[in-house]
Every structure is written in C-alpha cells, then in structure tokens.
Amino acid sequence: MKHLPLFFDLLGRRVVVVGEGPAADRRAALARSAGAEVRQLSDIRVDDLRGAAAVFVATGDLDHDTVAQRVAKSLGVPVNVADRPALCDFILPAIVDRDDVVVAISTGGASPTLAATLRGRIEAVLPERIGSLARLAATFRAQVNALIVDPARRRTFWRRLVEGPAARLVLAGDDAGARRTALGELDDARRRLAPVGIAHIVGAGPGDPDLLTLKAAQLLREADVILHDDLVPPAVLARARRDAELVPVGKRKGRARWTQDEINAELVRRVRASQTVVRLKAGDPFVFGRGGEEVGALREAGLPVAIVPGVTAALGCAASVGIPLTHRKLASAVTFVSGHSAEGSREAAWPALAAQGHTLAIYMGATEAASVRDRLLRAGAEPTTPVAIIENGTRPDERLSTGRLADLARLAASHSRGDAGPSLIIVGDVAALASGDFAEEWQQPLAKVS
Numbered sequence: 001m002k003h004l005p006l007f008f009d010l011l012g013r014r015v016v017v018v019g020e021g022p023a024a025d026r027r028a029a030l031a032r033s034a035g036a037e038v039r040q041l042s043d044i045r046v047d048d049l050r051g052a053a054a055v056f057v058a059t060g061d062l063d064h065d066t067v068a069q070r071v072a073k074s075l076g077v078p079v080n081v082a083d084r085p086a087l088c089d090f091i092l093p094a095i096v097d098r099d100d101v102v103v104a105i106s107t108g109g110a111s112p113t114l115a116a117t118l119r120g121r122i123e124a125v126l127p128e129r130i131g132s133l134a135r136l137a138a139t140f141r142a143q144v145n146a147l148i149v150d151p152a153r154r155r156t157f158w159r160r161l162v163e164g165p166a167a168r169l170v171l172a173g174d175d176a177g178a179r180r181t182a183l184g185e186l187d188d189a190r191r192r193l194a195p196v197g198i199a200h201i202v203g204a205g206p207g208d209p210d211l212l213t214l215k216a217a218q219l220l221r222e223a224d225v226i227l228h229d230d231l232v233p234p235a236v237l238a239r240a241r242r243d244a245e246l247v248p249v250g251k252r253k254g255r256a257r258w259t260q261d262e263i264n265a266e267l268v269r270r271v272r273a274s275q276t277v278v279r280l281k282a283g284d285p286f287v288f289g290r291g292g293e294e295v296g297a298l299r300e301a302g303l304p305v306a307i308v309p310g311v312t313a314a315l316g317c318a319a320s321v322g323i324p325l326t327h328r329k330l331a332s333a334v335t336f337v338s339g340h341s342a343e344g345s346r347e348a349a350w351p352a353l354a355a356q357g358h359t360l361a362i363y364m365g366a367t368e369a370a371s372v373r374d375r376l377l378r379a380g381a382e383p384t385t386p387v388a389i390i391e392n393g394t395r396p397d398e399r400l401s402t403g404r405l406a407d408l409a410r411l412a413a414s415h416s417r418g419d420a421g422p423s424l425i426i427v428g429d430v431a432a433l434a435s436g437d438f439a440e441e442w443q444q445p446l447a448k449v450s
Contacts, residue, residue, distance in 0.1 A: 099131025203310015317393025339365025369412030
C-alpha cells in the first residue's frame with residue numbers, strides 16, 4: 001500500500017488553497033464541504049500558512065507550484081500539488097460522498113481515470129440515502145450498548161439494523177418508519193424475541209430484465225421469498241438469488257390462482273415470520289397493479305413495507321416500438337386506462353378520452369378490443385384514428401400490429417389467443433410513428449404536419 005488512507009476532521013480548521021482556476025476552485029469547494037475555513041490565494045507568503053491544517057496548490061505553473069510546496073514543507077504543513085504526485089505529501093482520492101458515509105478510491109496517483117471509473121461503479125450500487133442509515137445507527141448506539149450486553153447478540157442486532165427492515169425503510173425515505181422498526185427490534189432483541197421481516201412492493205418493469213431499477217435488482221438478490229405475477233417473465237425471475245422461494249400468485253383474466261385477499265394475507269403471514277418478502281409486479285405496482293391495496297393491508301397489520309416503482313408498461317412498450325406517447329405536433333396529453341373494469345371501479349370517461357391530440361395507453365385491452373373500439377367510436381373518435389397493439393413489449397418475442405381504430409377487434413384477435421403474452425393498445429395519432437412496415441398512406445398525414 002503506497003498511501004495510508006486517513007480521514008481528517010477539518011471542521012473549523014484553516015485550509016489554504018494556492019492558485020486560481022477550475023482545479024483550485026474544486027479543491028477549495030471540497031475543503032469547504034468538510035467544514036474547513038478556506039483561504040484561497042493567488043500568491044503565497046510564509047505568514048499565510050502558519051497554523052494551517054493543509055495546503056492545496058494548483059497554480060498550473062511548475063515554478064510557482066514548487067515554491068508554494070517548499071514554503072508549506074518548511075512549516076511542516078501537509079501539501080497537495082495538483083497533477084504533481086512527486087511534490088505531494090498526500091493525494092486526493094476519487095470520492096463517493098453520501099453524507100456520513102464517504103468512500104475514497106486511490107490508485108496512488110498512477111491513474112486518476114481508473115479511480116474515477118471505480119468511483120462511478122461504486123456510485124451506481126451505493127444507495128443515495130446510505131448516509132441516513134449511518135445516522136440512524138448513531139442514534140441507537142448508546143441504547144444498544146446499554147440494553148444488549150452480550151457481544152455476539154449485539155453484533156447480530158447491528159447487522160440486522162444495517163441490512164434488514166429498518167435499513168430498507170431508511171433507504172426508501174421513511175425515516176420515521178425506520179426508527180419505529182429499529183425501536184421494536186431493539187425491544188425484541190432485549191427480550192430475545194424473533195423480529196418481524198419486511199415487504200417490498202416492487203415493479204418489475206415491462207419485461208426486459210435490463211429495465212429493472214437498481215433497487216429492484218438489489219432486492220431480488222436479497223429476498224427470502226418472491227411473490228410474483230404471471231406476467232413477470234422468467235428472465236426477470238432469474239435475477240433472484242438462487243435459494244429464494246418463488247411463489248406464483250398471478251391473477252390473469254379468466255383464471256385467478258390467488259385472490260387479492262389471499263395475497264394480502266400471505267404477505268402479512270410471511271413478514272410476521274421474519275422473512276424479507278418481495279411482491280414482484282409487472283410494470284409499476286401502482287399502475288393497475290393493486291399495489292396500494294397490498295400496502296394498505298401491511299400497514300393495517302402494523303408491518304414494515306417499502307415501495308419500489310418500476311418502468312410501467314405504457315412507457316416501456318411504447319419506447320420499444322418507437323412510439324412517443326406525447327408529441328409536440330400530434331399529442332399534448334396521454335392517459336393510462338384499463339380495457340376492462342374491475343368490480344367496483346369507476347367507468348372511464350370515454351368522451352374525454354376520444355378527443356383529438358390525446359394518446360390512450362390501454363392496459364388489459366386485447367380481449368376487450370371490440371368493446372374498446374365501440375366505446376371510443378360512440379364517444380366521437382374517428383374510425384381512421386391510428387392504433388398499435390404491442391404484445392410482449394421490450395422482450396425478445398415482442399410483436400407489433402398496427403392499423404386503424406375501426407379495425408381494432410380484428411387486429412387484436414391474434415393477441416388475445418390462449419398463449420398470447422401481455423398486450424398494450426395505443427390509440428392516437430402517435431401510433432402511426434411505430435417502427436415497422438406501414439402503408440404509405442399512414443406517413444402522408446404526418447409529412448404534412450411536419
């Protein structure tokens with residue numbers, strides 16, 4: 001190890017920056033972010049450095065850099081000279097700053113580009129709110145030391161705090177819920193009771209596993225059990241850890257494996273059994289996913305729950321076939337609507353949905369295509385309105401059909417057979433922009449508009 005990594009407390013201490021320009025300004029800003037009192041100078045005198053905690057030199061001129069370095073050395077003040085490792089007492093690492101959590105990466109000055117590359121990789125996997133988790137741990141340190149005397153049990157508690165339900169709630173932004181959970185776990189640990197687990201309501205995206213969010217992918221690797229929809233493809237489930245229990249709880253039209261009440265009860269049962277549960281839903285759990293009902297059931301039971309949004313089908317599928325849901329010249333509004341109404345739900349306001357300049361993204365509509373067509377036509381939509389049907393959007397077996405609203409039922413026939421995948425219907429002028437082979441007549445109106 002060429003350099004010993006150390007973290008200095010600079011709060012209220014004086015740091016001198018010699019030089020002007022971007023390099024000097026970056027060093028001054030970095031020192032200020034650590035609480036230092038920064039004095040930035042274009043030239044240097046001995047008196048300027050007396051009592052300083054550190055000196056950064058970034059004049060860009062070798063002679064000036066060398067003079068400043070020698071003055072600092074004569075006073076015993078640690079010095080860093082930008083881009084001149086031979087003149088440095090210490091070097092600046094690449095830094096990942098998450099408040100109370102700081103990661104420093106150094107190559108000993110050999111390759112700042114490599115250090116920056118590694119920093120980018122760490123930033124991609126390190127949660128943005130990890131500093132909040134460190135603060136949560138700090139608030140409980142004295143209580144834990146007082147209430148859990150046995151060192152092994154204390155280590156077990158701390159490991160669960162930074163990896164378990166309280167940590168997940170902090171990272172999801174629920175600081176109050178995390179504190180309540182940590183207090184409950186501390187009490188359970190003191191009484192030697194098994195703590196509860198946590199449920200994550202997670203969006204799996206439209207099907208392409210590379211469209212999983214970083215947080216969703218991480219939770220799949222950590223979950224004890226995954227309760228998943230039928231519409232979640234095997235390629236996404238393959239991202240789960242190998243020993244995770246996979247439980248299909250799908251409810252596709254005409255063949256419900258589990259009722260919603262049964263799913264709610266299973267979530268509650270498993271969280272009470274100390275499991276980390278992922279409820280994995282296609283698309284986004286809060287867009288026709290009934291995620292709100294599951295969150296409500298868990299909260300009513302007093303159990304910890306966190307929500308991880310996903311790329312919803314309308315966004316992913318439309319992008320996959322090149323359809324912009326809004327377009328400056330064609331559509332100024334977009335609405336997500338269900339093709340069939342669940343029991344007790346409100347009927348869509350079809351006259352408003354049929355307006356020109358309005359894009360409709362219709363979920364679960366392939367088997368209801370004739371009804372969707374009729375309702376839109378009765379509401380005033382033009383029979384020639386472009387439509388597109390996207391089956392298995394974003395997946396390798398994606399299939400696209402295009403046409404006009406008057407032909408929607410015929411187009412949907414091949415997308416509603418027994419072995420068909422999930423389909424999304426897009427209605428509106430933007431549907432004519434879908435990639436693929438289209439009749440020339442589709443392109444002419446667009447050419448006139450543009």
